[in-house]
Amino acid sequence: MTNVLAHLSDVIIPILIFFIVGYGYVSKVKVYESFLEGAKDGLKIVVDIVPTLIGLLVAVGMLRASGFFELFGLLFGSLTEKIGLPAQLMPLLVVKMFSSSAATGLVLDIFKNSGPDSYAGTLTSILMSCTETVFYTMSVYFLAAKVTKTRYTLKGALLATLVGTAASVVLAGWMG
Numbered sequence: 773m774t775n776v777l778a779h780l781s782d783v784i785i786p787i788l789i790f791f792i793v794g795y796g797y798v799s800k801v802k803v804y805e806s807f808l809e810g811a812k813d814g815l816k817i818v819v820d821i822v823p824t825l826i827g828l829l830v831a832v833g834m835l836r837a838s839g840f841f842e843l844f845g846l847l848f849g850s851l852t853e854k855i856g857l858p859a860q861l862m863p864l865l866v867v868k869m870f871s872s873s874a875a876t877g878l879v880l881d882i883f884k885n886s887g888p889d890s891y892a893g894t895l896t897s898i899l900m901s902c903t904e905t906v907f908y909t910m911s912v913y914f915l916a917a918k919v920t921k922t923r924y925t926l927k928g929a930l931l932a933t934l935v936g937t938a939a940s941v942v943l944a945g946w947m948g
Contacts, residue, residue, distance in 0.1 A: 817916045824911050832867060832874045841866060841878075856941045858892050860885070864899065865937060869906045876900075895944035902936035904929065 796803035835841060841863030849859020860882060868875040879896050886892040906929040914922060 821912050821915050824915055825908075828870055828908055828911065829874070832871045836863075836867070836874065856895075856945055857937070858895070860892060861896060861899065864896060865903070865933075868900065868903050869933065870908055872900075872905050872908070875905075891944060894947055895940055898940040898943050899937065902940045903933050904936075906930065906933060 793803050796806070844866060845859045845862035848862055852862060853859055864875055864878045864882065867878055879900060882896045883893055888894075888897070906926070910922065910925060910929065913919075914925075
């Protein structure tokens with residue numbers, strides 16, 4: 773069974789590409805021209821969002837280098853440890869809302885200090901998959917789509933992050 777899945781994963785992307793090109797050909801769509809048009813639109817979007825990305829990365833870097841995240845962990849860690857969320861993970865929760873790559877750096881620090889198989893390591897792994905880069909996603913996608921009224925998006929995304937965090941604590945406690 774494992775060999776079948778391994779071989780299937782090797783051919784699924786080429787099959788998908790051939791299917792898309794074949795479907796376009798049968799539908800009398802100029803596939804290559806459509807691809808080029810989409811690529812041009814994609815590059816325009818990238819140019820539009822680069823300043824936002826740079827701003828987010830610089831802000832996260834400054835906060836991390838200044839020691840703000842460690843202070844944040846110290847201030848709120850005593851409260852969160854009572855519910856099973858170690859203080860060392862508080863900076864990870866904040867950073868993850870802005871940048872996954874910056875959060876990955878914190879994950880590696882947690883793994884180095886506590887070990888990947890520790891409670892903190894397990895909880896970190898689950899947190900990374902149960903939470904989203906809220907502010908990054910909102911800024912990039914809303915900017916690209918030119919959305920100016922976000923309505924309840926931020927409240928819903930923060931609520932989803934809270935629920936994902938709670939689920940992570942429960943799952944890590946159950947596994948440990």
